[in-house]
Amino acid sequence: MLRMVSLVTSIASACLSATQAYSQNLGPSFKGKTIDVIIGFPTGGGNDVYARLLSGHMGRHIPGNPNFVTRNMPGAGSFLAVNHIYNSAPRDGTVIALAAPTIALDERLGTEGVRFKAQELSWLGRMNSNHNLLMTWKTSSVKTFEQALLQETTLSGTGVGSTVSIYPTVLNNVLGTKFKLIMGYRGSNEAMLAMERGEAEGHSTAWAAIKAANPDWIKSGAINPVVQFGLQRHPELKDVPTAIELAKTQEQREILSAVLNATEVGYAFFSTPRLPTDTLAMLRYAFNATMEDKDFLKDADRMRVEIAPLSGQKLQEIIANVINLSPGLAEKVRSASEQGK
Numbered sequence: 457m458l459r460m461v462s463l464v465t466s467i468a469s470a471c472l473s474a475t476q477a478y479s480q481n482l483g484p485s486f487k488g489k490t491i492d493v494i495i496g497f498p499t500g501g502g503n504d505v506y507a508r509l510l511s512g513h514m515g516r517h518i519p520g521n522p523n524f525v526t527r528n529m530p531g532a533g534s535f536l537a538v539n540h541i542y543n544s545a546p547r548d549g550t551v552i553a554l555a556a557p558t559i560a561l562d563e564r565l566g567t568e569g570v571r572f573k574a575q576e577l578s579w580l581g582r583m584n585s586n587h588n589l590l591m592t593w594k595t596s597s598v599k600t601f602e603q604a605l606l607q608e609t610t611l612s613g614t615g616v617g618s619t620v621s622i623y624p625t626v627l628n629n630v631l632g633t634k635f636k637l638i639m640g641y642r643g644s645n646e647a648m649l650a651m652e653r654g655e656a657e658g659h660s661t662a663w664a665a666i667k668a669a670n671p672d673w674i675k676s677g678a679i680n681p682v683v684q685f686g687l688q689r690h691p692e693l694k695d696v697p698t699a700i701e702l703a704k705t706q707e708q709r710e711i712l713s714a715v716l717n718a719t720e721v722g723y724a725f726f727s728t729p730r731l732p733t734d735t736l737a738m739l740r741y742a743f744n745a746t747m748e749d750k751d752f753l754k755d756a757d758r759m760r761v762e763i764a765p766l767s768g769q770k771l772q773e774i775i776a777n778v779i780n781l782s783p784g785l786a787e788k789v790r791s792a793s794e795q796g797k
Contacts, residue, residue: 484734487520492527492545493507502661502662505668506583552725557619558622576730580727591658612658647659725743
């Protein structure tokens with residue numbers, strides 16, 4: 457992980473460009489205040505790890521050095537948390553959140569339960585992209601993508617709106633795999649345990665979460681990497697094909713690319729809509745400064761957590777691109793995301 461530090465520093469420095477004029481001597485002071493970090497998932501998973509890592513360091517870069525308190529608010533594929541942030545949370549910068557990277561796509565597709573507008577959220581920055589890996593356990597007879605086209609394979613799943621279920625469902629509907637989701641597990645940690653216990657043959661989750669929670673699986677060969685979900689291959693998964701590479705037609709590539717834009721959103725943090733301009737600038741500055749913080753990077757290395765930041769401004773652009781999908785492509789993506797087709 458130490459090899460990531462130089463890359464992290466250069467990327468984070470680029471992220472500062474939009475807010476480099478901000479000074480901690482300007483803008484609101486948060487002295488005596490507490491910033492709540494809402495995590496739209498259960499404890500113990502990759503999202504939880506990233507949120508708690510950020511919470512331990514970001515306060516040093518905010519005027520007044522406020523305390524950070526993390527709170528898990530799982531439910532409805534993280535919609536419960538996003539709906540709270542958008543509709544109920546105070547709009548003063550004292551609440552930030554981490555939710556599913558697919559929330560903009562869910563809004564564009566009209567997914568049930570969406571009561572927010574992703575473009576109106578105040579995006580602060582991304583800690584890392586969110587490459588997902590669909591894997592099977594070592595005892596499964598399905599070890600490759602080609603075998604998954606021919607044989608039904610059970611996968612442990614969580615919420616309907618999560619990438620854990622969306623990505624395998626899209627593979628089934630677009631490329632013809634035969635994955636069968638067993639839903640209802642509370643977060644990826646529980647779902648991975650279910651795979652290990654033999655309740656399902658495999659699971660699809662973030663590569664970062666696998667490395668943080670079960671690095672021994674990788675070293676021992678306990679899992680079979682089948683396909684990865686990302687716009688490009690992850691440097692540590694060079695021999696595992698991306699879903700886009702497996703597409704046979706231009707239409708399939710367009711659908712998969714639209715869905716997998718979520719991997720670029722990744723572990724991204726946002727606050728409430730319509731923050732005061734100086735408050736948003738300060739929070740973005742503090743987030744970017746945290747990504748360069750030596751103590752933060754040391755903790756990330758100790759926890760085996762990758763850091764590949766992206767600025768809040770760039771996130772706003774990615775979210776806008778998803779919201780502005782053409783009606784025709786959006787309808788194809790909606791059809792591809794429907795379970796039980």
